Amino acid sequence: MNAIEVSQLSVAYEDNLVLHDINLSVPVGKLVGIIGPNGAGKSTLIKAILNQLPNKTGDVEILGHSLDPKNHLVGYVPQRNAVDWDFPTNALDVVLMGRYGHIGLFNRPKAKDREKAMKCLKSVGMGEFANRSIGQLSGGQQQRVFLARALAQEAEIYFMDEPFVGVDAATELTIINILKELKAKGKTVLVVHHDLQTVNDYFDWTVLLNKTIISSGPTRKIFTKENLQQAYGGKLFFMNEKHNEVLAERGGLNAIR
Amino acid sequence: MNEFWVLVTGSLVGITCGLTGVFLILRKMAMIADAISHTVLFGIVMAFIITQSLNGIWMMLGAGIAGVITAYLVQVLQSNGLQEDASIGVVFTTLFAVGVLLITLFAGNVHLDVEHVLMGEIAFVPWNTWTFMNLTMPKAVWMLLFVLLINILFLLGFYKEIKLSTFDPIFAMSIGLPLVFLHYAFMTLVSFTTVAAFDSVGAVLVVAMLIVPASTAYLLSKSIKRMIILSMLIGMLSAIGGYYFAKFLDASIAGMMATTAGGIFLLVFLFRPYEGLLMKKRKLVNMNNLTIKS
Amino acid sequence: MLSGNLLWVLAGASLLGVASGLIGSFAFLQKQSLVGDAAAHAALPGIAISFLIFQQKDLPLLMLGAIITATISVYLIQGIINRSKLKSDAAIGIVLSVFFGAGIVLLTIVNQSSSGNQSGLNDFIFGKAATMAKSDLVWLSGSALIIILTCLTFYKEWKLVIFDTTFAKGIGLPVNLLRFILTAITVLTIVTGIQAVGVILMSAMLIIPAATARIWSDKLVTMIIMSALFGAFSGACGTLISSLKTGLSTGPIIVITASSLFIFSYIFAPKRGLLVKIQQRRKIAKRVLKQEVQAS
Numbered sequence: 001m002n003a004i005e006v007s008q009l010s011v012a013y014e015d016n017l018v019l020h021d022i023n024l025s026v027p028v029g030k031l032v033g034i035i036g037p038n039g040a041g042k043s044t045l046i047k048a049i050l051n052q053l054p055n056k057t058g059d060v061e062i063l064g065h066s067l068d069p070k071n072h073l074v075g076y077v078p079q080r081n082a083v084d085w086d087f088p089t090n091a092l093d094v095v096l097m098g099r100y101g102h103i104g105l106f107n108r109p110k111a112k113d114r115e116k117a118m119k120c121l122k123s124v125g126m127g128e129f130a131n132r133s134i135g136q137l138s139g140g141q142q143q144r145v146f147l148a149r150a151l152a153q154e155a156e157i158y159f160m161d162e163p164f165v166g167v168d169a170a171t172e173l174t175i176i177n178i179l180k181e182l183k184a185k186g187k188t189v190l191v192v193h194h195d196l197q198t199v200n201d202y203f204d205w206t207v208l209l210n211k212t213i214i215s216s217g218p219t220r221k222i223f224t225k226e227n228l229q230q231a232y233g234g235k236l237f238f239m240n241e242k243h244n245e246v247l248a249e250r251g252g253l254n255a256i257r
Numbered sequence: 258m259n260e261f262w263v264l265v266t267g268s269l270v271g272i273t274c275g276l277t278g279v280f281l282i283l284r285k286m287a288m289i290a291d292a293i294s295h296t297v298l299f300g301i302v303m304a305f306i307i308t309q310s311l312n313g314i315w316m317m318l319g320a321g322i323a324g325v326i327t328a329y330l331v332q333v334l335q336s337n338g339l340q341e342d343a344s345i346g347v348v349f350t351t352l353f354a355v356g357v358l359l360i361t362l363f364a365g366n367v368h369l370d371v372e373h374v375l376m377g378e379i380a381f382v383p384w385n386t387w388t389f390m391n392l393t394m395p396k397a398v399w400m401l402l403f404v405l406l407i408n409i410l411f412l413l414g415f416y417k418e419i420k421l422s423t424f425d426p427i428f429a430m431s432i433g434l435p436l437v438f439l440h441y442a443f444m445t446l447v448s449f450t451t452v453a454a455f456d457s458v459g460a461v462l463v464v465a466m467l468i469v470p471a472s473t474a475y476l477l478s479k480s481i482k483r484m485i486i487l488s489m490l491i492g493m494l495s496a497i498g499g500y501y502f503a504k505f506l507d508a509s510i511a512g513m514m515a516t517t518a519g520g521i522f523l524l525v526f527l528f529r530p531y532e533g534l535l536m537k538k539r540k541l542v543n544m545n546n547l548t549i550k551s
Numbered sequence: 552m553l554s555g556n557l558l559w560v561l562a563g564a565s566l567l568g569v570a571s572g573l574i575g576s577f578a579f580l581q582k583q584s585l586v587g588d589a590a591a592h593a594a595l596p597g598i599a600i601s602f603l604i605f606q607q608k609d610l611p612l613l614m615l616g617a618i619i620t621a622t623i624s625v626y627l628i629q630g631i632i633n634r635s636k637l638k639s640d641a642a643i644g645i646v647l648s649v650f651f652g653a654g655i656v657l658l659t660i661v662n663q664s665s666s667g668n669q670s671g672l673n674d675f676i677f678g679k680a681a682t683m684a685k686s687d688l689v690w691l692s693g694s695a696l697i698i699i700l701t702c703l704t705f706y707k708e709w710k711l712v713i714f715d716t717t718f719a720k721g722i723g724l725p726v727n728l729l730r731f732i733l734t735a736i737t738v739l740t741i742v743t744g745i746q747a748v749g750v751i752l753m754s755a756m757l758i759i760p761a762a763t764a765r766i767w768s769d770k771l772v773t774m775i776i777m778s779a780l781f782g783a784f785s786g787a788c789g790t791l792i793s794s795l796k797t798g799l800s801t802g803p804i805i806v807i808t809a810s811s812l813f814i815f816s817y818i819f820a821p822k823r824g825l826l827v828k829i830q831q832r833r834k835i836a837k838r839v840l841k842q843e844v845q846a847s
Contacts, residue, residue: 012835050431055832069433076431086636087283087424088478097421101432106414133479135636153432282637287644288585295751338823342584343762347813350755354806357752361800462655465648472641509659515652522645526635 009058098152140171271492278471324448572782593624595654
């Protein structure tokens with residue numbers, strides 16, 4: 001059984017197709033990078049899988065079931081800027097929101113839920129900030145709180161939308177280590193990502209996307225020059241790390257190992 | 258005794274609106290409340306035209322329906338690409354104009370003049386009583402207590418759901434919260450609150466009581482619970498203070514309640530801890546001292 | 552019958568429609584349609600204060616008071632947004648409702664004094680287009696002309712400032728001054744209009760024609776011209792319809808005319824109309840279906 005099985009998925013906004021004819025299988029226990037240029041539909045793909053879009057056709061199966069929030073199979077980290085960080089609440093409270101799916105309607109969070117939330121907050125190195133107003137946290141700290149909230153969901157498959165945007169290097173390291181731990185526990189993690197430099201280090205499975213699936217499979221196999229050219233249309237600019245200069249090589253993707 | 262009932266009514270308006278207002282501010286829907294407070298007129302007139310009575314229950318129903326229609330129409334226009342402020346503006350001015358026109362055409366003679374609906378007359382509240390279970394209280398007080406009860410029950414039942422769907426709707430959707438239901442249930446509550454309050458303070462000034470105390474509390478709060486309590490307290494304080502100021506000046510009670518709420522907001526805005534203007538100045542002075550020292 | 556006075560009202564309402572259509576377009580593009588609503592409400596205390604000070608109901612004096620408080624309200628909204636975590640919706644709501652509340656307090660105080668009792672200041676809340684005196688209408692038409700001329704003068708500067716402030720600053724435009732003039736002219740429009748259609752319906756005149764024009768056009772020039780035409784049409788039509796039967800108040804009819812134009816455009820306009828959109832959706836559904844059939 002695969003973690004995710006998508007067949008013939010299409011999404012349209014107004015009069016253009018944002019995603020078309022997506023067929024995708026992801027095995028259980030992989031750390032997956034979803035890679036593609038701007039406007040390729042990366043976030044849309046996640047939202048479509050999570051059944052958040054009205055104009056969608058096609059089928060999605062999560063661990064062999066159709067998606068139902070009641071199964072608590074899915075954990076989700078939306079983009080950080082989708083949220084109003086002036087909201088009057090503290091870090092622990094946000095993490096506690098990850099338990100709401102388990103707590104259910106009309107029930108209030110119990111001491112056990114609080115303990116769990118605190119444990120998750122500590123696991124991302126934010127224990128001492130539990131009572132801090134979320135507006136007073138740095139970008140990286142906010143992202144860790146979001147990750148802790150997803151951990152509190154105790155899901156089998158995690159979806160993360162651009163978790164590394166606007167965070168410091170230390171946070172990026174913390175997050176990737178936690179993701180690798182999740183993987184070691186047999187969970188599946190899908191990450192929308194756009195830094196090509198780190199793909200090889202972070203992910204053992206890669207999905208290359210540009211409106212449709214260009215290629216998907218083990219990173220070693222599919223993260224190749226040819227596939228990237230196809231996804232990015234050969235217009236890729238690469239930064240040569242050693243000389244720190246921009247090599248605008250049309251199609252010459254030497255920077256990729 | 259009359260003064261007592263006016264104060265009770267005013268305080269109940271402050272408390273009920275203060276409670277509802279908190280989530281209006283957090284959901285960035287203050288102007289939707291403004292829109293609803295205007296279109297409630299349309300609902301009431303329609304209710305009157307259909308039933309030919311000024312019974313509170315029909316008015317409540319008409320207002321509730323008008324409120325939900327307003328929220329729905331704004332949503333429709335917005336999802337089809339018209340920007341939010343214009344969507345709100347188009348919907349409420351149109352329905353308000355239709356409401357005013359219907360009054361002049363069909364309800365000119367009854368006690369339903371536009372001025373009354375817009376400005377209310379809290380001073381007349383004590384004369385219009387209603388007895389239930391051997392308890393005689395002004396009708397407005399009954400209505401407000403009823404709506405306050407519904408508000409509290411709703412929040413007790415859905416507190417964590419409405420909180421999460423306000424803070425992070427995308428995440429809320431992913432764990433299966435019924436966002437659409439929550440949205441329209443809340444809009445219905447806002448309509449109920451508006452109609453219960455406007456008989457005493459008028460539709461336009463309901464907006465003041467919905468938005469201003471909650472905004473003031475927002476500036477002073479780091480948690481929602483504190484914001485709710487502060488908002489209700491400030492609402493009550495505005496109502497009571499407004500009543501006495503109005504008595505002193507012999508001016509409009511409802512107008513004075515709104516003005517008092519505005520005064521409290523101004524004070525908090527200027528002197529609030531950490532961010533107030535005075536604090537900022539003081540901080541600047543401190544910084545200047547520091548630079549001179551070093 | 553087109554009596555002399557009706558002709559004046561007709562001219563006034565049309566000119567007001569053109570002025571508010573023009574200014575409404577700029578407010579719409581700045582996403583400040585509801586700021587106009589707040590400014591309209593904020594004119595009320597200004598009118599009352601200037602009556603209390605001068606004890607006359609000379610229109611120019613009352614308008615001056617209205618302009619001052621309305622301008623203050625616009626800058627207060629900006630101040631609240633800039634200096635606190637409150638968002639624009641709350642800032643607008645606060646200013647709108649508190650100024651209006653203060654206005655009502657002041658009106659009750661005006662009405663206590665013997666001279667104020669007959670002042671007819673209450674008319675400013677609901678407007679009195681049909682019964683306006685000729686001298687008032689001369690004022691109305693005059694200031695509508697000023698508004699229209701100013702819009703023509705600053706058209707391209709305002710366009711740039713609204714679209715890209717940083718760039719406008721970069722090429723040396725006096726951005727703050729231009730913004731101030733736009734605010735002042737917006738306030739003048741509102742103050743001019745409220746005596747005819749009233750505080751609340753004045754917002755409609757600013758918002759609806761501009762929103763209607765936006766449905767028809769993607770180009771600023773076209774949008775502004777259409778907005779002005781829609782405004783003029785609503786003003787003229789509303790005046791004529793309401794003159795047919797006594798008891799039909801002019802303000803609401805003008806607004807309902809404008810709304811009818813909006814609803815018609817919303818459904819039938821090419822490109823952005825509802826019917827076209829529904830068609831587009833069907834097309835896509837068909838396309839997707841085809842692909843699926845081919846795939847399977």
